Amino acid sequence: MYSEEIEDLLRKSKVKVGDFVAIEKNGNTMEGTIMPNTGDPGILVVKLTSGYNMGLTSDIKIKKLDKEMKKKKPFKYEHDKSKKTILILHTGGTIASKIHYETGAVHPALTPADIVSSIPQLGDLVNVKAEVVSQIWSDDIKSDHWMLYAKKMAEEHSRYDGIILTMGTDTIHYTSAALALMLHNIPKPVLVVGAQRSSDRGSSDATMNLVCAAQFIINGGFAGVGVCMHENMNDDYCLIHPGLHVRKMHTSRRDSFRSIDKMPIARVNMEGHIEYIEKIQQGKTFRPTIVFDNRVALVKLYPGFDYKQLEYYEQNGYRGVILEGTGLGQAPINSVDEFTKDHKKLLDAMRRMSKKMIVAMTSQCIYGKVNMNVYSTGRLILDAGVVPVSMTPETALVKLGWSLGQEKDLERAKKLFLEDVAGEFVDRVDPRAFLN
Template identity: 35%
Template sequence: MNPGDRVRVEHADLIDEGVLMPTSDADHLVLKLDGGYNVGIDRAEADVDVLESDVYDIDEGEEGSDRSEIEFDDDLPTVALISTGGTIASTVDYRTGAVTAQFDAEDVLRAVPELAGRANYRGRVVADILSENMTPSIWQELAHAVKEEIEAGADGVVVMHGTDTMQYSAAMLSFMLDTPVPIVFTGSQRSADRPSSDNVMNAICSVEAAKSDAAELMVCMHGSPSDDWCALHRGTRVRKNHTSRRDAFETVGAAPMGRVDYETAKDGSDDGSGVTFDDDYRARSEATLSLNGDIETAVELVKPTPGMDPAAWDYLDGKAGIIVEGTGLGHVHTDLIPRLAELVEDGTVVGMTSQCIEGRVCDRVYDTGRDLLDAGVVECGDTLPGTAKTKLMWALENTAKPGDAMGRDLAGELTEESQPWT
């Protein structure tokens, strides 16, 4: 028996039937029941009958390789699945009951058998981490992996990523890469052992988005609490706005650039089934592949609060860049302005964003703002604070005047003016 087989298991006077799942624990079987929950069963007590095997074929690839692929169909497009870990690529550790990032790319294919027949898949593992452990060096590895997969003929790329820091990774790769094919980040708010898991729908909709005509970097996640559609967010304008809702991700300051209707996507008969775009996008024919992957890591994002001691910012000495998540239109306590002026004088690029979710900074309205401009702080418009940090990390290594670059739109992160929308 192998993961993906449908089995009947007799154990402790009970009979369970479902799909055998991968597990990190050699002492237990993990069975996904028809109701959606996973159950762990002691192997020593289990009497197993395989009801259906070889549901789909997976070639494990060369031993020790970080790539894998399923059997190819010349009539299907090729989608590269790149795993970095996270809940969408996680399983329950039945020793502890905790959800841990254990899956490699093949495991994801086994966990979401509905992906079979939609595309030819190449699987690749860049990292096996929970996304709170993401680092700049992994961003660079991920960007190179995406480029290599596209060079090898992938018609689209799906990056499986933990949701906690997915907005940072999507923004960083938006600056690093110019792409001729869709690059789609996706994740899961709820793990696969829960009936309310969003992993299957997000994975299916992401693959369909990766088969579409949009040569853009997007984030594909639930667009509502129900299993009806996924939103396609521009990688530099998206933010996780809820800790646990399935529709936690939102485009800030605009509507999502597109959507994927799940009922249509499940059919999967056409390239990009169910995918529609409401915003302008760059088509496959309009882009060429390039990577500018150098980044400056000595950049910090800081958030001033009432009563903050200016000495708390002493650790910023010597940083190449700082993004300030200021209050309102882009303000800090006046006692902090001399500290920022010293940093600018020492060569640090200081950019100003806002703690507000909507709107843009404008330091020409109040005295505090004008003093910040006189101190050399640069305005970042309506760029999201996390996006601004990744942009400055990239701009310091790839532009002649990074301070000026923070005021220009480079990858859809900055609008000329904020507009009301519904």
């Protein structure tokens, strides 16, 4: 429900949620569909014909229009030899959502041609080839899709100056980690780009994220996999995050993506101003390794964690488990207190499982390195065969499946898993990157 003030306005204007309307504000007129309230009840949300939401206060005039949401002209692609050319692979998600009328929620259905035609700045800047590679929420994107996207990029990158993958934001960091490993040393820039819902501000961050990504591709001299998202709430700069060290840190802010333990690669604005912060070194040999073994899991530990939960992975043919431990890589293994009954059973399970699969330790702190040598409990867990990996739990999960996908033999897979292939291990934590 909207606030009384907004509901009053709707009543007086004789319109309701779902109606296609003309809106007059400060002498300007816009057309769009009235959306149900999902955020601030004092802000009327209107889905404009461009596909993006606008938030409006009650100082507007509303008039119902008898027609449907305008059908847009199909995007006509005209190649301009003087411009660089990028490939946009579209996977689904907020960045290309349109209203799902039945529920009032958004559902992925827009084509890339729609994106490009609605962002003329992109057409001014580059030649665009757009392709729909999936129609899927980011939450449903998994290893099969990562491999599909990587295969496409491996096949087509030489024909373009760079590639943008658009997707829903929720799992961008899993996808970027997978692409960074599968396409290690790719000689072209690959940027994963999303848009956060921004009904609170009534504007979309999709345009800026896409244009900044295109600017970085054509002017950045970058090769490798990054994530391009808002730097802050000011709509001025985007950050290019390293694909293996980035994470969604807020459920809704446009600046929710943050580099973890590393600095971002660069900041870039829509005019193409680029400031490099921390360059990434790539090797010259591009040999795509587009594999993944799905028999991996990510398990978060917590006080009172029931060790029997781990037995599922033992009994169901899993080949690897990433534990998200506490602090430096600890787990509730060694209670010396009278209250704990299952003394050492978690440690026993770790020891047993480490003989059959790769069991690795990360930290739920998110920031900072894992170091299991500091405390006696950590040493016991190390002794049980659990291997510490200083990377985000999300990147560790992807690295694990990717390593196991390459090697049938467990020891060889473990060796690959523990080897720093594409800079995925955090060797030195950058203190500037903490909560920044």
